[in-house]
Amino acid sequence: MTAVLAKIVFGSYVLVIAAGALTAAISKSLVRALLGLILTLFGVAGLYLLMAAPLVALMQILIYVGAVSILIFFAIMLVRSGPQEDGARPRTVRQVVLSLLALLAPVVILGSAILQGRARGGPLPAEVPVGELGAGLLGPYVLSFELISLVLFVAMAGAVLIAFEKRGKR
Amino acid sequence: MNALMLYQMVAVLLLSTGMFGLIWRRSLVGMLICVELILNGAGLSVVAAAQLTPANAMLGQLATLFIMGLAAAEATLVLAIIRVVFNRFKTSESEAVSELKG
């Protein structure tokens, strides 16, 4: 029963991801595209849970849905240029062909690599205890841990530096 | 068609939809949304490879956490850039802001 349930849950998560990704790529309204992205983020978090990686799933929700989505929403609010949001002019044939090429190339190349590689999946995924992940961050991978905090700091400082308008400069 | 292949196909689906949207969309914020899709696909692929194979599971999960951190940093910077572009060009359509033609 649990195996059937797992397959049903997996299928529904993939459906959620597909619907969200399609909305995010095509929708004319940017806020709906953002909602599609959020749907996809939830679907991916669900897949992480299915793979017995609960910390990654919850961090996905905390970071992506809780922070990055809000950031993108503020970006949408900042660049509002009217009700028609993503271009009223129809796309040229060249653009359509290039987009479809961009869609099909990864599917064909990577898809055939996956199918031919015939990777032998291991047994059921085992959950890594959170303590072990933490020990890894402070142990073998402490350099990446420090570097990511540096990267985030530089990104924030850079963003403020780029976009800051000095008061009284109006 | 085992579980690992299924997860990797989902990741490829995310990657290709993201790339399609990146080329299809005209506004800069729409492109940012599609870049986030691509990064999600990458993270999913890494965790699947870590959890479902004999590879080091901890390394894969940590790598995905780092990818999330990098995505957040990158979204911040892209937002700042979009803000400056919008202030300068009064629009954020990618075709309007491309001055180098040819």
Added chain:
Amino acid sequence: MGSFSIPVELIRIVVGVVAIAAFVALNAIILVYLERKVAGHIQRRPGPFEVGPHGILQTVADALKLVGKQLIKPAGADAFLFWLAPVLGFLPIFLFFLPMPFGPVLTTLEVPLGLLLILAFAGLNVLAICIAGWGSNNKWSLLGAARGVAQSVAYEIPLLLALLAVVFMKGSMNLSKIIDSQGAWPWQWNIVLQPLAFLIYFICAIAETNRAPFDLPEAESELTAGFHTEYSGMGFGLFFLAEYANMVVVCAVATTVFLGGWKGPFFSGSWWFLAKVYLLLMLMFWPRWTYPRVRFDQLLNFNWKWLMPLALANLLVTAFIMKVG
């Protein structure tokens, strides 16, 4: 095909979710009445008095009124987004109470990362505010939403850091384990070990739930009604319900993490949990009618210049003591 039996955990979750729904609804009814009574008595007036003896049935009358009102959508608003926002604000409530230990065995779902689950889904409230502000097609709503988002996102950080200090000391994010590590008597609770963290957490909780004196997003006397200006009837009712449920959630988390949860000096059980949650809720009602509303720049200054450095210092001192002591 094996035996077609429903896993026990699934039954437990379903029963738990139904019980949570009943708990949330009952709490909302009681809390609305209680707040108005407390507000009245602080302001030296009796509060609701007409409907039922001492106004007890006031909330029922209010609920009937809200349900009966016409659902109006502003012209030019995106209907899907407009009606999505209250639902999005309301749905995570069930998730918040899943890992909450109401009693020794009354946890719906034992999640090793229970605290992180609650904190992760608290971000959905911010998203609901965003979508409400945008979907109303109203520049005051959008402004209120932008303020609300800036406030919520800012105050989330000291909240996380304060809870993180307790997690450092107890070594687990499992809410049941955190309660187990505390004793029954008040001096054995975590608040004695981390008083500053409790204070920071409580202030941030008041700001996160948009309660006065941090209620600028709702700002009844300023931006008309902030992000929920355009909502009437059940849409407003859902936001209202979500706000009170969020208050219960943050007080329940505070009870679990700092005040020993369901443990008490004698007869430990869920009644202690409820008593502590209600004590904290009364503590939350109090500043609304005693403090004036904080100005927006004062709000953000207070967070970035005071709360966050304090929370970081608290975390550092905790880590230092744990490493050295």
